[in-house]
Amino acid sequence: MHIDIQFLPSPPHANLLSDRVVVVMDILRATSVIVHAMTQGASEIIPLATVEEAFRMAKAFPRAFVILGGERKNKEIPGFDLGNSPKEYTAERVKGKKLILTTTNGTRAFHAVSPGKEILAGSFLNIGAIAQRCLESNRDVFIFPSGDEGNFSLEDTLCGGMLIDLITKKETRQVSLTDASYSAQILYQRFKDNLSEAFHLSRHGNELVNRGFEDDLAYCAQIDMTPLVPVFREGVIRAK
């Protein structure tokens, strides 16, 4: 098995994706929100790149069945129901509903990797289940941290590093790593006993603290809260 991770979120060449399991990670906070909203009963999630697309998509369904969620630069979007904080996505708000989500980094990342064979939403909350799915797939793995406004993101890379660490410890076939995937694993090993420290070091983590979302850092650093594996297919994320 070959595992690669791309450190900057420019759209990868399609030949890096075809026949691979692709894992999208936006720890603070889109993929953590996606996983959490599914645990609360959201029926499906439609990740979209722009606010305009989100409003247009919402009009296609009866209003009572749809939740509009997301942020731009960590601020609420006028006219939306929810922001991008996992704790807003309670069962009361999302159970049985279609969640239309647009965020600065994470939701566009799913579209950037659409040529992938199987596209998963990964986070610390479901990292063990994601590792298990990668092991069962018998495919090479491509990890796509969605980054921080086009830049390298520490927290996304640590989650990628944890996935690499879990897979290499359990895979019985030989695992080949790239310079980037070795490095992500080493960074994870440095912070594995204190993910919250890393989140507070990161630029994006810092900004969330300054905007009053410090609780989200602790929430998103929790490991294996759920066995859910969200799969992105034909524009929609559903539980596998």
Place this chain on the structure above:
Amino acid sequence: MHIDIQFLPSPPHANLLSDRVVVVMDILRATSVIVHAMTQGASEIIPLATVEEAFRMAKAFPRAFVILGGERKNKEIPGFDLGNSPKEYTAERVKGKKLILTTTNGTRAFHAVSPGKEILAGSFLNIGAIAQRCLESNRDVFIFPSGDEGNFSLEDTLCGGMLIDLITKKETRQVSLTDASYSAQILYQRFKDNLSEAFHLSRHGNELVNRGFEDDLAYCAQIDMTPLVPVFREGVIRAK
């Protein structure tokens, strides 16, 4: 002082470079060759992106004053005088001569960062002098690892991490780091007592070993062999 490092070698936006000291790193082996050739008395070095440009440039000077050096995918270039192994660049071959150099990754990197205020060639061989120059410049620093055929390079990033480590320990003003520069420093700290181990882990290092250049890994891992600071200005590298 702000220090950033870019993990993939796509040309950076000019606004990331202007007013900054930019340090280009291609440890295996272009910037190590540049530094070494200068210690052996090369008068100046002209880094060019293509083999065609190198032949054209060479014709502009009397043949006896010029050395053509470089590689493509770690193989010799037909018609060139030297390859890309530091040990070939002896005083006997290069003293007083103009070295025209073209390599797969490193030489094009200088042109990718040409909007930088001051552009330096960094390597482990001269890392202390590069750190000193950055400290004296009173400017922000942008580190540009030239990568491995467009991909993240472990050895270049470790050298960037060592530069960050040296600067943060000596700078008296506050130093701000990005997620990427924190990560490069952590990776350097992991391997600082055994750079050779890291070079053997890296894809490019492995390929050099397989092609019979293992000695180059040990040579390029030596720290502070020289106080030379090569500066790239108007297409030419000269000692500061």
